Amino acid sequence: MRYIFDLHQTMVDEHLILVYEGEFTQEITKSVLAMAERNMDSTGEESTIKRKVFNVMVECLQNIVKHADHEDRDNAAIFLIGRNDDNYHIISGNPIKTDEKEKLSASLEQINSLDKDGLKQLYKNIIKNTEISDKGGAGLGFVDMARKSGRKLVYEFVDTNNGTSFFCLKCSIPRA
Amino acid sequence: MEILNLEGTEDTPKIILDKGNGIFEISGRSLPEDSAEFYQPVLDWIDSYAADPNASTDFVFKLEYFNTASSKLILDVLSALEDIDGMTIHWYFHEDDEDMEEAGEEFSELVELPFEFKTY
Numbered sequence: 265m266r267y268i269f270d271l272h273q274t275m276v277d278e279h280l281i282l283v284y285e286g287e288f289t290q291e292i293t294k295s296v297l298a299m300a301e302r303n304m305d306s307t308g309e310e311s312t313i314k315r316k317v318f319n320v321m322v323e324c325l326q327n328i329v330k331h332a333d334h335e336d337r338d339n340a341a342i343f344l345i346g347r348n349d350d351n352y353h354i355i356s357g358n359p360i361k362t363d364e365k366e367k368l369s370a371s372l373e374q375i376n377s378l379d380k381d382g383l384k385q386l387y388k389n390i391i392k393n394t395e396i397s398d399k400g401g402a403g404l405g406f407v408d409m410a411r412k413s414g415r416k417l418v419y420e421f422v423d424t425n426n427g428t429s430f431f432c433l434k435c436s437i438p439r440a
Numbered sequence: 441m442e443i444l445n446l447e448g449t450e451d452t453p454k455i456i457l458d459k460g461n462g463i464f465e466i467s468g469r470s471l472p473e474d475s476a477e478f479y480q481p482v483l484d485w486i487d488s489y490a491a492d493p494n495a496s497t498d499f500v501f502k503l504e505y506f507n508t509a510s511s512k513l514i515l516d517v518l519s520a521l522e523d524i525d526g527m528t529i530h531w532y533f534h535e536d537d538e539d540m541e542e543a544g545e546e547f548s549e550l551v552e553l554p555f556e557f558k559t560y
Binding site (some may be wrong): 280290318387407 | 450451471472473475505507508509511512513515534536537538539546549550
């Protein structure tokens, strides 16, 4: 039973207010959003911050829903929300095919290299030229997360031993 | 012409497109699972309306939130409205919602339509 205490301690140490692990669907997305909204309402969070957190959460959760392989039970993902005095942290982790790693990191590096105006330009270029993919995405999720948070996206790939990589992403929203 | 009337839900916006009463409004939250499928009836309705529109049309967007997949479809809706004479877009945003104001400005830069910005 030790792991229960360890998990609890990790959540306390990392200031995590919500952790969800498992399958991701639109229904789960709505439930997680509702829980996080209630939490922010009960702590009297400012509406501008609440909106940004909501926004980043939606993109993050829907990214996982769209890219998860629902046939594969080993494909479960994790979603976390952290909050300390200065920031909200929206964090996700999901398995990806190792060959997707390069494309993902190139896209994230490009986003992280841009300033506010650069991101606006990139957003406009993509929205003008994109088609909705068969997975339902517009290819704008990461750009939007970077714009709404005003921060760089922090990411890491953890190689697993079954030929996949675990993609960890953190987007922070300042509370000030 | 038939009225398109969709009740809003926690992840889809309320939509009223009513030629007879001159009400054209999309409001609320838009984060459907499949945005292309959700907005298809709206695009179809506008397509029919464009064949015989009112002399002037005030199209209201009063969105609290929309996801990026919806933003692409909102641009498609605006592009469909571009070809209709007498079209004015009324873009509402909450007075402290700079992101929604900026989103409206960006759309106005992407299409050739008059935009009026209003707070609520």
